Amino acid sequence: MKIGKVIGKITLSECIPFFKGARWLIVNPLNQDQMSRFQKFEDEVHEIHKVQNEVQNDHEVHNEIHEIHKIRKINSEDSIIVFDNLGGDLGDAIGFVEGREAASPFEDPMPIDAICAALIDRIFYKPENENHH
Amino acid sequence: MHLARVEGSIVASRRHVSLAGWRLVICQPIDREGENEGMPIVAIDPHGAGMHQKVIVSSDGMATRKAVGDQTSPLRMMIVGIVDETF
Numbered sequence: 061m062k063i064g065k066v067i068g069k070i071t072l073s074e075c076i077p078f079f080k081g082a083r084w085l086i087v088n089p090l091n092q093d094q095m096s097r098f099q100k101f102e103d104e105v106h107e108i109h110k111v112q113n114e115v116q117n118d119h120e121v122h123n124e125i126h127e128i129h130k131i132r133k134i135n136s137e138d139s140i141i142v143f144d145n146l147g148g149d150l151g152d153a154i155g156f157v158e159g160r161e162a163a164s165p166f167e168d169p170m171p172i173d174a175i176c177a178a179l180i181d182r183i184f185y186k187p188e189n190e191n192h193h
Numbered sequence: 194m195h196l197a198r199v200e201g202s203i204v205a206s207r208r209h210v211s212l213a214g215w216r217l218v219i220c221q222p223i224d225r226e227g228e229n230e231g232m233p234i235v236a237i238d239p240h241g242a243g244m245h246q247k248v249i250v251s252s253d254g255m256a257t258r259k260a261v262g263d264q265t266s267p268l269r270m271m272i273v274g275i276v277d278e279t280f
Contacts, residue, residue, distance in 0.1 A: 155208070179207040186244065
């Protein structure tokens with residue numbers, strides 16, 4: 061699977077019957093550069109908000125972070141729409157699987173080619189050499 | 194199958210059930226000289242590869258489903274071997 065960051069969500073009004081009630085995430089796949097910075101960014105944003113706004117309530121911090129993450133696409137890779145039944149939220153890192161295997165969890169044949177397989181808590185990443193862009 | 198280098202791991206508590214207990218390893222596909230080729234992927238690791246070791250990653254969903262023992266698993270990428278040397 062690949063790692064990606066959730067930058068948005070989608071709701072459908074007109075859709076095929078298989079997709080009724082389904083949850084969709086707009087995902088920005090992470091490159092080498094962003095992987096090492098991702099966890100650091102998450103921790104920093106939390107700390108900054110707690111200090112600046114003197115907010116004790118985690119729920120309010122979470123809502124403000126939503127505002128930042130909603131418009132922040134962090135690289136120029138193509139966005140992917142991913143089916144989700146784990147409950148991924150804006151700004152989360154998720155592991156998603158692309159291809160025919162994305163339809164494996166369903167009994168009926170579903171026209172899905174990307175599914176969220178894991179909500180990532182922590183990324184440990186230490187590249188040996190940097191990508192040459 | 195692709196030649197890759199292990200560059201990290203991930204921890205995920207909320208995930209598909211077929212991933213339970215599996216080590217999830219970030220692999221960077223490389224060419225023969227060790228130069229990066231494409232984006233990093235996450236694969237399950239039954240062999241316990243160490244950091245920066247070269248491994249072979251298979252993208253065959255059927256093999257991975259058999260390895261995790263779950264026919265409804267959406268996983269595709271699996272480390273099938275650790276490389277001793279390349280010529």
